[in-house]
Amino acid sequence: MRINREYLKQYSVKPVVKQTGVGALPRGIHKTPDLREWITLESVAFPPVPVNRDGHWRLISVVAVPTKLEDGSQGWIAPWAAVEWSWPEKVAVQKIDFRSRQDTASLRQNKKISAHPADTNITLDSIARTQRENALFAVLDRLVVTSPNDKVDLAFLAPHYAGLLPLEVYLYYWALIPESREWLRPDVAACQQVSPKINGDAIASITHSKDDSYGTDILPARKLPDITSWQQPLDLTPQIGPWLQKSLTLAESIPVTQGGLRENLVAELQAVERRWHLPGFRVAVVGEFNRGKSTLINRLLRRFVVPVGNLSTTAVVTSMMAGEQDQMIVRFAKKHSEVRPLEELSWSDLLAIDAAGNEREVFAGVQVTLNDTWLRSLDIELIDTPGTGDLNGQRGAVVNDVLSQCDAVVMVVTAISPFGMREATLLKEQVMGRHIDRILVVVSHLDTIDRAQRARLLHHIQERAIAISETIPVLPLHPIDDSPEDVVLDAVRHQIATMVSGSRRAWRSQQVAGQLASYLSNLVKIGEDAIATARLDPIAREQALKQAQEEARASELHWQKIRRELDKRREQCYKKLQEKILNAKDELIDLLTFDISRTQNPKFWWERELPFRLRRELPAIGRKSEDLLMSAIARDFECLQKEVSHAFNIQMTWKAVESTPTQSLEIKPQELELSDLQQYRLMARIGSSVAMVGGYVFGGPIGVITNLGIAILGENFLNKTLEEQRQLITAQFTTIVDRAFDEHCQRVSERLRHLYDQLIADTKHQQSIWKSAKNTTVAESTFVSINETAWQQVIASASALKTEMSTALQQSPA
Ligand SMILES: Nc1nc2c(ncn2[C@@H]2O[C@H](COP(=O)(O)OP(=O)(O)O)[C@@H](O)[C@H]2O)c(=O)[nH]1
Ligand SMILES: [Mg+2]
Known part of the structure; x- marks a missing residue:
């Protein structure tokens, strides 16, 4: 078989699977610097067997290459090597090559051996094998922290090996570790329970290891934002209902009828209320x-x-x-x-x-x-x-x-x-x-x-x-x-x-309280403006009206400018993402090339495995960029808010996010480490969690792979030799991967645009409501003079309610 050295090199530096403990030794043979030049890529290490050497634990694994037997079943070519590691140093202290040794020559006369484990009742597929191995590794992890001089009878390990090792492999282990004949018996029933926990109990009497980490995870786990470690905000949920109600009553009492002002303001509050009721x-x-x-x-x-x-x-x-x-x-x-x-x-x-x-x-x-x-x-x-x-x-x-x-x-x-x-x-x-x-x-x-x-x-x-x-x-x-x-x-x-459960609702209650408080501030401002304009003489009032109309026109231009700026920022954000995603492409291609070289069934791999792998890998690759994405959006959103409050002199948020002002448009990833808290606020604003926004951008519906047109391979293909089949597929699959990545990136870009559009639309909507409110009150100033007392009333009530909310908000950590 052709070995991709390039891949090997990358494989050795890439932490593909994070595994600790005993399991890391046999599973890491292709990555261990000392071994990887010696052990062929197709070789696999059997689960290691522990042995006491001069009062220290050593672990020995027999190494073999998988093959198909005449009857089509899985098998091994006679083991060709073994590795001995020292523990706890985890260093390979001995490389044993059976091909140059006399003592195992007779064993190797049996050229191929069955992969079936010693306990014939066990069927091993790859998942069962991984589980059984993990269970064994967990037990070994606990064993190797004890002293080998404690003279523990290792017979309790035998059922684990019986579910994993083929009969012939026992002979190799016995040859390497003569004393293992005592306990490493193939004639025992394999462990029926493969859960590490349950097996762990078997030797719980020996030791209580604090380190329970063993590699059950085939997929590396991502750290979720830990909500519980954040400062718990004060839950204002009970207050939100009454506050919303009071604000609504206030909005309804506004003494203006023209231009639908009152209706607009009421509608705005109703939108806040609806959002508050959306599930989180x-x-x-x-x-x-x-x-x-x-x-x-x-x-x-x-x-x-x-x-x-x-x-x-x-x-x-x-x-x-x-x-x-x-x-x-x-x-x-x-x-x-x-x-x-x-x-x-x-x-x-x-x-x-x-x-x-x-x-x-x-x-x-x-x-x-x-x-x-x-x-x-x-x-x-x-x-x-x-x-x-x-x-x-x-x-x-x-x-x-x-x-x-x-x-x-x-x-x-x-x-x-x-x-x-x-x-x-x-x-x-x-x-x-x-x-x-x-x-x-x-x-x-x-x-x-x-x-x-x-x-x-x-x-x-x-x-x-x-x-x-x-x-x-x-x-x-x-x-x-x-x-x-x-x-x-x-x-x-x-x-x-x-x-x-969690503090989700509490955060959202804070956010809604903030929205209401800022709503009331704006309302007070509108009222004050209205009264001030009403007190002007007719000429000055005329001017104020003109000015208001002027501002309305200018505001549209402002929005165009803001949008252009945000567009630029989104482009930058997308470029960074794309770079990351495309970098991952080469890695994936290497990984898949390696896959092709090992598969026994290229047709299945091509038609079933490849689409599946792509569909799974693409969003996963995206997830690695989630932090970058979130930070960039949070920054851009903050910039949007600053720009809006600066340009329109309107308070858009209830609390400015504390961070240095953004001066340059360039995104510098190292500066983008926003705190969880800030991120959470942004998410609350968008109305979903980090995971959901990430999922929305990187996951995404149907498609990508369904449209790839992966050809169904016919008779012609099947008549070729395995190696030819592999080569044919290798020649074609990069095109498919390229297309999948293109489509994926395109979709990420579209969804990002949609997300930004949403943010802009939301903000613009809020801003325009207050803008038009101001214009209406100015235009209606003749009525205002009559209604001054009513406005005074609105201002007083709104200020009082706002103070109540601000007090509640200040009591919570921020
Ligand atoms: N006896 C019994 N039948 C069930 C149970 N759960 C579902 N069913 C039946 O199984 C069939 C499929 O159920 P359904 O809820 O539609 O499954 P779904 O496809 O997973 O949504 C229906 O005929 C149900 O009545 C159960 O716990 N006991
Ligand atoms: Mg159903």
Whole structure:
């Protein structure tokens, strides 16, 4: 096989998988400076076996190259080498080449060996292997912190190796470590439980290691912004309602009728109120078809909301949030939308099977608002997704899009076919791989299982979940003992509440209070201006009116200037992002080239693996730029606000973000480290979380890969040799990757533009309301003189209310 040296070099400097502990040794053989020139790329190290050498732990791994056996099954070419590491130095102290040794020559006469582990009841696929290895590494991690002189009987390790090592490999280990014959027995049953935690208990009596870090994560984890470490703001939620009400009453008492001023100001407050009621957290319910996602949602909401059963095969995503009244809005792909009553009939054209029983695809999004206290109190948007049987398809893309924009996940698995490999992959790659760390797994269909069996089954599923991550809770949707159904469901509701809790609402209450306070300041200013103009003599008043009209014209020019500036800034931000994304392209190409060189099934790789990998990698690459993106937007937004308040002398924010004034338009990444707090305020302003904005920009809906036109490979291709197939694919795939990156970048650019447009539109809207308010009052100054007392009243009340809010705001840390 051809070895890509370039790749090797990069591989050795890139932290592809962050692994610590014993597992890092065998998994890092291609990266370890001392070994990588010696060990061929296709070689794999078997799990290391511990041995006491002069009172120190040593770990020895046998190394072999995978191959296909005559019958097509997986196998190994006779092991050719072994590595011995010292612990805790983690240094390779011995490289053993069997090809030049007499003592293992007889063993190597057996040219190929089966990959099947010693315990013949075990089937190993790559996921099971990784899990079993991780479990073993966790145990070894705990072992090697003890003294090897403690004379621990290592026999407890044997079941781990029995689930991993082929029979023949034992012989090599025995040859290298004669004393291991005592305990390294292939004739024991393999560990049935592969969870590191459970196995860890087995030697808990030996030691209690504080270091629980072992490499269960195939994907490197991203640090989420830790909300709990921030200073907790004062929660003003109870006050917001009365404040909004008082402000509305005030707006309604404004003594001006011309130009719709009063209506505009009232409408502005109503918009603030609506935003305040929008949920601040998205919880997606995911799982394969027919697992019971929709059923669960209906049960949680205690009523029929989403149809159960045959909707699953459409691409419909249904979102549910609290609202004034029950209704559903259906948005079709062609941008038109319909409001419908919330009843079964409203769903009929959205189902995957029409009345005549034919299948069809429906592309629409449904947004349901419910007058539901549970949803309201949790402040969440609950999302029902179509099933994810095949993540390569259109539906997979839809679910991808939802996942890239949600904050927590409830995954439904059934007791009937619990936690298959596809589900484990969904959880690991699509959920955890997206850094969503608030996850709950629930088990449906337990009612179809005999009550006596339920606890055992649930336990089994819990173990599987633990093997993926130790922190994922697993809850039943039906009682496993005598408790009533309600109790079980309440536990699920409670868990969801715990998952979404946080100071989110408190932050938003602060933000809304700020908006209201600034609204009142502006109102006071308008009132004062109105009174002042009314007191002018007719000529001066005439002039003031002219001036106001002049200002209105100038304001439009100002806005054009601001927009141009923001556009420039957005371009800069995009350029930086693009640079980062394109840099990652070369890395990905190297990685994929390496993949091609190893795959035993190029056709499958090309048609299935490549699209999947691209769809997963592209948003992931974007996520690496999330900090850059957020900082740039925060800066630009701050600049926008400063510019607006400077140009129009209008207070747009309630508290200026403290940072040095931006003088140059150039984005300097090293200066862009905004505090979490500032970022959070920006996000509150946009109305979503960092993860969601990042997801919106980098994730994104359907497409990219679906349009790539990856050719289906025919008979002709299959007739070629494996090596020829690989070469053909290698020759073509960079074009595909290039196109995917182009499209991705283009979309990132479009979404960024949309985001900025949104920010500008919002700000401009607010500004223009106050601007036109001023003009109206000036124009109406004759009425003002009559209404001076009324204005005085408005000013007094607004000032008092504003003082009340400012006092409350100042009590909180900022
Ligand atoms: N017995 C039983 N049936 C269920 C359960 N959950 C869902 N179902 C049934 O399974 C089918 C699929 O459920 P649905 O909620 O539409 O699954 P989805 O595709 O995941 O949304 C429907 O016929 C449901 O009535 C459960 O916990 N127990
Ligand atoms: Mg469903």
